[in-house]
Every structure is written in C-alpha cells, then in structure tokens.
Amino acid sequence: MKISENWLRTWVNPEIDSETLSDQLTMLGLEVDEMLPAAQPFSGVVTGEVLTVEQHPDADRLRVTTVNIGSAEPLQIVCGAPNVRVGMKVPVATIGTVLPGDFKIKKGKLRGVESQGMLCGASEIDLEDKIDGLLELAADTPVGLDIREYLKLDDHVIDISITPNRGDCFSIRGVAREIGVINQLPVTAPEISEVAATIADQKKVVVSSEGCPRYLGRVIRKVNTRAATPEWMERALARSGIRQHSILVDITNYVLIELGQPLHAFDADKIQGSVQVRQATATEKLVLLNEQEVELSEDVMIIADDEKALALAGIMGGLSSSVTDETTDVFLESAFFAPLHIAGRARRYGLHTDASQRYERGVDFELPYLAMNRASQLIQQLAGGEFGPVTVEEQIPLLPKREVMELTQQQVDQLLGYAVDGEFIADTLQRLGCEVTVKAVGEWRVVPPSYRYDMSIYQDLIEEIARIHGYDNIQMSLPVMDIRLAKHQDRFEQVQLTQTLVTLGYQEAISFSFADAKLEKQLNPDVRLLMLANPISSELAAMRSTLLSSLIPCVQYNMNRQQNRVRFFELGLRFDYQHARDIQDLKQIPTLAMIAVGAKTTESWHGKAQPMDFFDLKGEVAEILAAARVHATYVPAERAWLHPGQSAEIMVNGQSIGYLGRLHPSLEDMLDLGVTWVAELDQTAVLQTYVSNFTELSRFPSVKRDIALLINDKINVSEIQQLIEKTGGELLDSVWLFDVYTGQGVEEGKRSLAFALLWQHPSRTLEDAEIKSGMDQIIQVLESTYQATLRAS
Known part of the structure; x- marks a missing residue:
C-alpha cells in the first residue's frame, strides 16, 4: 500500500524525520519496502501568470511571452508549448535553476530573441505528464510562490507491506493510529459531519446473504458528475498509486485510502426496483467494469436489482450500472462483507481489487457509517446534490463478536x-x-x-x-535453570530418522499441507476431505489425508523429466476428518511417508539393474524401525490404493502404525507411474523414548539347529516365528527363515518353511539334552497350534 507522508502527517505529526518515521513503521510490523520523494530535488521554480503571447519573428513553433512571477518586472520567456495562452498560471523556472536531470536554466537567446527562464511542463518538475504542453495550474493560484511548497512536492511516497492479519492498516487512518500509539500522540482525524437528508427518496434494500451483516445505501440526486476533481485530492490519490477518473470515483477512492472502507456508487436510474444483496445463481452472468464477463456460481455474493446482477459484492462493480458523465442520480453503497464470503472469489476471476484486498482481510464492521458520512460530505462539497436518508439493513447476530479477554x-x-x-x-x-x-x-x-x-x-x-x-x-536475561537431574531416556529423534532415510538413498521432499482433492479421491474414494475456504489454487484445495497426494506429483514431475529412478520421503502432517463432526474434531497426525519408483540398483559394469520388490521396501522399513528400537510385525493390508498381494500393515503391540507396499496397478496406470512402492508410518510411534540396556556378549559357543515344517500356506510366517521365539525361551538366541518351498512333493494348500534356530547360554556351554528338549517343545507346540508336521529330509 502506498500513502503520502504529508497526508499521514495531517492525522498525526510526530517530531521525527522521514527516515525515523519509516523505521518506526517497520518496527511496528508495517514493513516499509521503500520511501521515495514525490519529486526529485530542485529549487528556483515559482508560480507565474502569462501576460502576453506573441509569435516569434523567426520560428513558426515558438512564442514570445511575458510572465509575471511577482517581481518588479515581468520576464520575457520564449516558449514552444502548444497550449501556452494569455492568463494561464504555470510553473516558471528562473535563471540559475537546476531542474531534475541536471538541466540548468541560463539566460540566453532563442533564434535571436532573449529568454529569461523557462515555462515548465509536468515532466520538467518530475511529475507525470498528462498533456503535451505546459502544466496548467488552477486559475486562483497566487503568483510568485515556490512551486515545491504550492504543489507539496516536499513529500514522500511510503510503500508499506501490510501482513494479512493487519487489514486495519490499509488506510491513512490505520497507519496514523499506529504512529500515534508508538509516539503517545493523539490522532487528529478530519472533521466529519453527517449530511442531513434534503429529499425523501430511498431505494429498498433486501439482504438475504449471510455474508452481509451490515449494508448502508443512500440515494443522491442532481450530482454534478462532470465537476473537476480538486488538485489536493488528485495529488493525494496519485501518491497512493491511484489514477484520476471522475469526481464520484475519486471521492470513493479517497475515502477508501483515508478510512479503509470500500465504497461503490451506482447509477440510480439503472437500478430496476430494489437493491438486493444475495447469493448468485449458477445461470447468472455479469459484465464487470473492466468489460470482463464472468459466469457466477452459488457461492458468490452479488449486488442485484429486481432484474439482474449489478456487482460482485466487495470486489468490483458491473458495467451496466456504472456511473458516467451523464449520470445525475446515484446510489451510494457502504457495507460490511464478511471476510470468508469474499476470500478467494476475486482470485477465481483473475481479479485483485483494492476492495477485495481489504474485505478479505477484514474491514472494521463499525466503519460503514463513518465512511458514508465522509463520502456524503465530500460529494456535497465538490459535486453538490440532493441527499436522501441513509437506508440501513443489518443482521446483528452475524456481526463479528468482540469477546472479553x-x-x-x-x-x-x-x-x-x-x-x-x-x-x-x-x-x-x-x-x-x-x-x-x-x-x-x-x-x-x-x-x-x-x-x-x-x-x-x-x-x-x-x-x-x-x-x-x-x-x-526486550531485555536479555538468563533463564532460570533447574539443576535437578532427571532420569535419562534415549529418544530416536527426527534428525536421526532423517539421516536413516537419507542413508537408505531417499531424498527429503517438503510440500504444502494442501492437496489435490481429485488425487485424494483417486487414492481413496471413501475419504472425507476438509476443503479450504480460500485455496491457493484448485490443485491445492483440500487438507491432505495422506502424504502420498503430495509425493506422487513430485514423482510425476521428475519422471516427466527423464528421472526414472526416484526415492522421496516426507515428514509432515496429514489430516483425518473422516469421522469429525466439525473442525474442532480434526486430527493432525505427524506422518512419515516414503515413495520409490525405478530399479533397486542401477546398471553398472558388474551387474544389470535390479528391479525393486516388496521385500526390498519391507527391508528398508524394518531398518528404520530397528534404528528406532521399534519391534513390529506385518500382516496383509487391505487398503483401496494398495496392491492386495504385495502390501502389509505394520503392527506394533497389536495396533497398526502404518502400511507399506505397492500401489494398486490400476492406480499406477491412471497416474502413469509404473511400478510404485509406498509406505506411511505414524511418526509418533516411530519417535519413541527408550532406555538403553547393555547385555554382555556370551563367551560360550552357540549351537545352530534347523527345522523344516509342512504347514498351511494361509498362516503368516511372522506368527510362526513369534511362536517359536516364545516357546524357545531364554536359551533361544535368534530365529530366522531361510527357505520357502512349494511344488512337487508338497500337497496343495501347504508350503515348506525352513527355520534356523540359534541356541546359546550366557554363562556356560549348553548340553545336547537341553537343546533337544527345547527343539521337541517347539515342534510339539507347532503341531498342536498349526497342525504342522516335520518335513522329511
């Protein structure tokens, strides 16, 4: 937002220089991007009046003028401007003046005629040229005044970056409040008086949208819309980055910058019947002031009459009801629109207006009254008119609540x-x-x-x-420290988790917490999503229920650029809204997600590329869990987005902490990915505290025994292994599966599983009888529990 320093100082004027003022604003959180002078330094230019204009004797395009600048004698100045005429007031650069661009004014002759200065256009004094010729000053301008003082050129344009939470500072009034607080000075607002009604004319206002808790309207007749905008208003708007339009538009823009309240003026004769604030219908269209035609939807709030839409509420007016030079009767609107009913609508139509910028952040809901009075006051002063009473429609329960803290x-x-x-x-x-x-x-x-x-x-x-x-x-002080030692517990930290994943060959991705709702539905058709009220884009419109909806687009992006082997992981939040009654029940779950496509190993001189399979991914997940001291088991997973035969649920103490496996082939085809391996784990379950225990390694020999079983192929290997470990007791050091066989010699519905069992005692050599007893006990339990039989060698 750009504002004039001089304008700001009419509200509050601390005894500090411009640089200090800029520093104060920045330290208040209103960061000043830049502070530029209204005009580059120069001096010696004064106001003057053209007394005579005569043709130059030797040049068709030159005129010889005499100019009164308040000195004893008028100056003779040769001028080539096409608009020079007798009686006009203009800036005059006297001899010795150095204009911007290091242009020096010297006494000289032009085609033989002496010239004692220069008549200036706007660009000569570092202002914007609006015409080809001299800058014409107001007819009542006194002569002999320093032009810098007269045009207030000793001013600065302050460009302030307003954060989204400080919508109240999008105005001179808001910034002045901040400066007044920091300098403990009162803020002196302009005197704003209520303009009494002189006619009884009113427009009926009907508010049916919940997005408009307060709406004020006023009919003003016989307005001189051709009245000239005064120089002081035009100057204030120009330094706020707003171009001059017409007197009514300039007044509403002036109040917008001064108070922060967007206003809109309709041509009253173009409004058929009542003024309505309602939600649009899906069949309506509207041509905006910028001549853009937009198709409306039911979540868009509009201003309408009995026949048609007139404006996008809080964003932009419509062309059909706009004020023109022929307008004499206007309907002035000053309203409070709820931020959530405006947010995102302007962006949807490719618009970004001063009104939407303020309404999206929140406008003072008490301000419409003051702004209506201010605008009415300025219209009466500058354009005349007959004023009807102010129509007020309010939905008090919908106004923002100011709770006691x-x-x-x-x-x-x-x-x-x-x-x-x-x-x-x-x-x-x-x-x-x-x-x-x-x-x-x-x-x-x-x-x-x-x-x-x-x-x-x-x-x-x-x-x-x-x-x-x-x-x-803010003072520096040492924190109070409690020197009592707490019981030490080790913890698998997130940085260790990250290092483990990087060691496994994965690269970290950092994504938005928002996702594409379409991709979420492709992954899980039954998912219930929390949609954003004001999304960044349509592809980031929902809070993600799985981190895969963030990682899959990353993989696609890389594969589209010939990166055929991709490994990504992300540590972030996913959002569970499946069984929530409202936003308060939303669950935010810290999650680790992994995704891998392409070969397990790349092609090299000592071997071909090896494709990745389920056990490669399971081994990587197992390595992560081992580093975190988490003991997990695996059971078949039944998730819609996973391959039913190549996926597993990760179980800890009987509870699922995540899953791993291959994406469903139909999803791989739909997303054009190829074979894709994924995993998601609850971060909280992985990042657990634990107490380190040291066990001395046994110095005595271990004994290895093998056991081969014929067993039902529906029974999970992990269940069998757990049963062996439990039955073997303390003497059984470790168990692992080393062979799986099905085929000739094994009846259908069964498979042969061969386990290796390592027996060892910590303080003595084991006896054969002890090992045989343990083996017999294991075989007996397997036979009774799973009807397993020993396979003959």
Whole structure:
C-alpha cells in the first residue's frame, strides 16, 4: 500500500524525520519496502501568470511571452508549448535553476530573441505528464510562490507491506493510529459531519446473504458528475498509486485510502426496483467494469436489482450500472462483507481489487457509517446534490463478536521474559483502541476494537504490548535453570530418522499441507476431505489425508523429466476428518511417508539393474524401525490404493502404525507411474523414548539347529516365528527363515518353511539334552497350534 507522508502527517505529526518515521513503521510490523520523494530535488521554480503571447519573428513553433512571477518586472520567456495562452498560471523556472536531470536554466537567446527562464511542463518538475504542453495550474493560484511548497512536492511516497492479519492498516487512518500509539500522540482525524437528508427518496434494500451483516445505501440526486476533481485530492490519490477518473470515483477512492472502507456508487436510474444483496445463481452472468464477463456460481455474493446482477459484492462493480458523465442520480453503497464470503472469489476471476484486498482481510464492521458520512460530505462539497436518508439493513447476530479477554501482569512477564510496567500495559491497550477495565492490581479485562480481527486470545494482547514497547527494548536475561537431574531416556529423534532415510538413498521432499482433492479421491474414494475456504489454487484445495497426494506429483514431475529412478520421503502432517463432526474434531497426525519408483540398483559394469520388490521396501522399513528400537510385525493390508498381494500393515503391540507396499496397478496406470512402492508410518510411534540396556556378549559357543515344517500356506510366517521365539525361551538366541518351498512333493494348500534356530547360554556351554528338549517343545507346540508336521529330509 502506498500513502503520502504529508497526508499521514495531517492525522498525526510526530517530531521525527522521514527516515525515523519509516523505521518506526517497520518496527511496528508495517514493513516499509521503500520511501521515495514525490519529486526529485530542485529549487528556483515559482508560480507565474502569462501576460502576453506573441509569435516569434523567426520560428513558426515558438512564442514570445511575458510572465509575471511577482517581481518588479515581468520576464520575457520564449516558449514552444502548444497550449501556452494569455492568463494561464504555470510553473516558471528562473535563471540559475537546476531542474531534475541536471538541466540548468541560463539566460540566453532563442533564434535571436532573449529568454529569461523557462515555462515548465509536468515532466520538467518530475511529475507525470498528462498533456503535451505546459502544466496548467488552477486559475486562483497566487503568483510568485515556490512551486515545491504550492504543489507539496516536499513529500514522500511510503510503500508499506501490510501482513494479512493487519487489514486495519490499509488506510491513512490505520497507519496514523499506529504512529500515534508508538509516539503517545493523539490522532487528529478530519472533521466529519453527517449530511442531513434534503429529499425523501430511498431505494429498498433486501439482504438475504449471510455474508452481509451490515449494508448502508443512500440515494443522491442532481450530482454534478462532470465537476473537476480538486488538485489536493488528485495529488493525494496519485501518491497512493491511484489514477484520476471522475469526481464520484475519486471521492470513493479517497475515502477508501483515508478510512479503509470500500465504497461503490451506482447509477440510480439503472437500478430496476430494489437493491438486493444475495447469493448468485449458477445461470447468472455479469459484465464487470473492466468489460470482463464472468459466469457466477452459488457461492458468490452479488449486488442485484429486481432484474439482474449489478456487482460482485466487495470486489468490483458491473458495467451496466456504472456511473458516467451523464449520470445525475446515484446510489451510494457502504457495507460490511464478511471476510470468508469474499476470500478467494476475486482470485477465481483473475481479479485483485483494492476492495477485495481489504474485505478479505477484514474491514472494521463499525466503519460503514463513518465512511458514508465522509463520502456524503465530500460529494456535497465538490459535486453538490440532493441527499436522501441513509437506508440501513443489518443482521446483528452475524456481526463479528468482540469477546472479553482476561490478562494478568504475570502472564505478560512470563511470556515476554521480563517485567513491563502495568500502567504502560493498560495505556498501550487503550491507545490501540481496546476497552480496558481494571479487575484488580495487575489484572485487566480487555475487549478488542472492532477493527482488530487478530486479537482473540491473551497472547495476542501480549504480542501487542511487546510490539509497542519495542522489540529492540526486550531485555536479555538468563533463564532460570533447574539443576535437578532427571532420569535419562534415549529418544530416536527426527534428525536421526532423517539421516536413516537419507542413508537408505531417499531424498527429503517438503510440500504444502494442501492437496489435490481429485488425487485424494483417486487414492481413496471413501475419504472425507476438509476443503479450504480460500485455496491457493484448485490443485491445492483440500487438507491432505495422506502424504502420498503430495509425493506422487513430485514423482510425476521428475519422471516427466527423464528421472526414472526416484526415492522421496516426507515428514509432515496429514489430516483425518473422516469421522469429525466439525473442525474442532480434526486430527493432525505427524506422518512419515516414503515413495520409490525405478530399479533397486542401477546398471553398472558388474551387474544389470535390479528391479525393486516388496521385500526390498519391507527391508528398508524394518531398518528404520530397528534404528528406532521399534519391534513390529506385518500382516496383509487391505487398503483401496494398495496392491492386495504385495502390501502389509505394520503392527506394533497389536495396533497398526502404518502400511507399506505397492500401489494398486490400476492406480499406477491412471497416474502413469509404473511400478510404485509406498509406505506411511505414524511418526509418533516411530519417535519413541527408550532406555538403553547393555547385555554382555556370551563367551560360550552357540549351537545352530534347523527345522523344516509342512504347514498351511494361509498362516503368516511372522506368527510362526513369534511362536517359536516364545516357546524357545531364554536359551533361544535368534530365529530366522531361510527357505520357502512349494511344488512337487508338497500337497496343495501347504508350503515348506525352513527355520534356523540359534541356541546359546550366557554363562556356560549348553548340553545336547537341553537343546533337544527345547527343539521337541517347539515342534510339539507347532503341531498342536498349526497342525504342522516335520518335513522329511
């Protein structure tokens, strides 16, 4: 947002220079991107009046003029401007003046005629040229004035970057409030008086949309829409980056920049019947002021009459009801539109207007009254007219609520880490517009002002106190340290998890928490998504229920650029809204996701590329869990997006902490991915604390025994292995599967599984009888539990 420093100082004028003012704004959180002079330095240019104009004797395009600049004698100046005429007031550069661009004015002759200065166009004094010729000043301009003082050129244009939470600062009024608070000065607003109704004419207003809690309208007849915009208003708008249009548009723009309230003027004769604020229908269309035709949808709020749509509410007016030079009767609108009913609508149509920018962030819901009076006052002063009464339609229950917040001295000191004077706290909050009631010593009840949507909890108030007290005044102090030693517990940290994944050959991806709703539905048709009210784009319109919806587009992007072997992982949040009643029930789940496409190993001189399979991915996941000291088992997974025969659920203590496996082939084809391996694990289950235990390695020999079983092929190997480990007891050191066989010699429905069992005692050599007893016990339990039989060698 651009504003004039001079305009700002009419509201509040601290005794500081421009650079200090800029620094104060930045430290207040209103970052100044740049501060540029309204005009480059020059001096010696004064206002003058052209007394005579005569043709140059030796040049057809030159005129010889005499100009009064208030000195004893008029100056003779040769001029080539086509618009020079007797009686006009113009800037005059006198001899010795150095104009911008290091252009020096010297006494000289043009085609033999002496010239004692130069008549200036706008560009000569570093202003924008609107015509080809001299800059014509107002007819009542006094002669002999310094042009810098007369045109207020000793000014700066301040370009401020406003953060999304500070919609109240999109105006001179809002910025002045901040400067007044930091300098403990009162803010002097212009005197705004109510313009009394002189006629009874009104337009009926009907509000049916919940997005408009407050709407004000006023009929004004016999307005002189051809009236000239005064130079002071045109100058203020130009330095705010707004071009001059017509008197009514300029007045509404002026109030917008001054107070922060968007206004709109309709041609009253083009409104058929009542003024309606409602939701559009899917069949409606509207041609906007920029001549763009838009197709409306039911979630778009519009202003309409009894026959047609007139404007996109809070965004842009329509061409059919716009004010022109022939307009005499207008309907002036000043309204409060709820931010969520405006957010995203302008972007949908490729628009970004001053009105939508403010409404999306939140406009003061008490401001429409003041803005209506200010605009009416300026219209009466500059364009005349007969004013009807102000029509007010309100839905009070829908207005934003200003809840009471409890604040204590202890909360302030604890959060900031240093003590702030209680009187300063109360005074600061009052200057910021809050209603402050002293509850007890060091305790306050605070109600935020209507223009501060970002104040809702006591921490917001403390942030304001720190901001006004000055971030550079925050004191340095050592924290209080408790030297009592707590019981040490190791923890598998996220950085260790990241290092493990990188070691396995994966690269970290960092994505938005938003996803493409279409891709989410492709992965899981039954998923219930939380949609965003104001998405960045249509491809990022839903809160992701799985990190795969973020990683799959990354893989596609790389594969489309001939990267055929891709390994990505991401640590982030996924959002479970499946069984939520409202937003309060939304679950945010920290998740680790992995995705891999392409070969397990690349082609080289010592071997061909090896394709990746289920066991490669399972081995990588097992390595991660082993590093985290998490003991997991695996059972077949039944998830819609996974291959039913090449996927597994990861179980810890009987609970699923995630899954791994191959994407369903139909999904791979749909997404043009090829064979794709994926895994998702609950981060919380992986990043667990544990106590390290040391066990001395046995110095005594181990004994290995093998066992081959014929067993039902529906039984999970992990279940069999767990049963062997449990039955073997403390003497059984480890068990692993080393052979699986089906085929000739094995009846259908069964398979042969061969396990290796390693027996070892920590403090002595085992006896054969002990090992045989253990083996017999295991075989007996397997036979009784799974009807397993020993396979003959």
